[in-house]
Amino acid sequence: MLKDSSRRQFLASGATLSLGLAVPAAAQGGGIVSTVFGGVWEREYRRTVVEPFERETGIRLQLKLGSSAEWLTSSMVTRRNPEIDLMMLPYPDNIRAVMEDLAMPLTAADIPNLAEVEPVWTSQFRNHGVGLDYVSYGIAYRRDLVPKPITSWRDLWDPALRGKVSLPQIGGWGSWELIVMAARLNGGSEDNLAPGFAALRELRPNLRQFFRSGVDVTNMLSSGEAWVVGMTTHIPPYALIDAGQPVTYVVPSEGGMVGLASYHIAKNSRNAALCKRFVNFALSKPVQENLCNALVAGPVNKNAVVTAAVRERVPPTDRLQVFDWFKIVPQMSALTDRWNREVAF
Numbered sequence: 001m002l003k004d005s006s007r008r009q010f011l012a013s014g015a016t017l018s019l020g021l022a023v024p025a026a027a028q029g030g031g032i033v034s035t036v037f038g039g040v041w042e043r044e045y046r047r048t049v050v051e052p053f054e055r056e057t058g059i060r061l062q063l064k065l066g067s068s069a070e071w072l073t074s075s076m077v078t079r080r081n082p083e084i085d086l087m088m089l090p091y092p093d094n095i096r097a098v099m100e101d102l103a104m105p106l107t108a109a110d111i112p113n114l115a116e117v118e119p120v121w122t123s124q125f126r127n128h129g130v131g132l133d134y135v136s137y138g139i140a141y142r143r144d145l146v147p148k149p150i151t152s153w154r155d156l157w158d159p160a161l162r163g164k165v166s167l168p169q170i171g172g173w174g175s176w177e178l179i180v181m182a183a184r185l186n187g188g189s190e191d192n193l194a195p196g197f198a199a200l201r202e203l204r205p206n207l208r209q210f211f212r213s214g215v216d217v218t219n220m221l222s223s224g225e226a227w228v229v230g231m232t233t234h235i236p237p238y239a240l241i242d243a244g245q246p247v248t249y250v251v252p253s254e255g256g257m258v259g260l261a262s263y264h265i266a267k268n269s270r271n272a273a274l275c276k277r278f279v280n281f282a283l284s285k286p287v288q289e290n291l292c293n294a295l296v297a298g299p300v301n302k303n304a305v306v307t308a309a310v311r312e313r314v315p316p317t318d319r320l321q322v323f324d325w326f327k328i329v330p331q332m333s334a335l336t337d338r339w340n341r342e343v344a345f
Helices: 006-011 039-057 068-077 093-099 112-116 153-157 175-185 194-206 214-223 235-241 272-282 285-295 308-313 325-342
Strands: 032-035 061-064 086-090 130-142 165-168 207-211 228-232 247-250 256-265
Touching (some): 068 086, 068 093, 086 093, 086 272, 093 256, 093 325, 112 272, 130 153, 130 235, 130 285, 153 175, 153 194, 153 228, 165 175, 165 194, 175 325, 194 325, 207 214, 214 228, 214 235, 256 272, 272 285
Parallel strands (some): 032 061, 165 207
Antiparallel strands (some): 130 228, 130 247, 130 256
């Protein structure tokens, strides 16, 4: 997955989440109420994580479909008596959950497998959450149409690509990452995004259109309407690559931006102990390997070993850029207004 979740939007189909205040039967009966992205993601998550945990422990999980915004709203409304025990959220709603003080701190004393998790997957949530799996945002391009191979984020500004580049629409997955990356490329940062907006204004002659979904990405690349799509995960372009189309996907030399699903245990959950047990299970080496190999995603457990196909499509953490979402989320309304004034057309 929105915000963050390219892969979740591309793979998932949503169902409506009730925001009623009643505590679900699973919570009353000692199980865990959690959230899940739909489609292929749900199928593989159930197969590799949920069902093995239920067989091993006898603890049942009730998984709620919907959108991350709905889950976050529900958790805010029912914070004193949570409807959802374990929030699984993408950016930026996982950051909002921490900012709203909805999640409890996680420690290795309670969740031993946290000791095997790369620190970046907990520290970015101020230890009030932990990543489950990740993907990287990179660049996809038609190698039969571009004048030369794409290797850097800076290549998006090549005058030879005039009218042939597509980027994410503001508010969609990859858009906030795009602003931060553009700023960093030009001497800025999360604290100084002005250089990013200046660079994006300069990029406008190269823009064909802004994409809103993975379907847009595949359609534009397949038709040749866009030669280059920036700030996409590997999933849409590899659907074309696997079908034999002349598409290449690269993680730029400066590093890819991160898309992440993360766990957050509701601060007042009556089932917190069960949630910690489940999170510990999900973070274990064998479960991480099974899940990430199935989803073609990167594991957060540093000891997990994934297949060559996963390694080809998802870079290791040393080829990623992670930024401080706590500095970006409060600015989102103002950034959207600025984007619409200075970048959109």
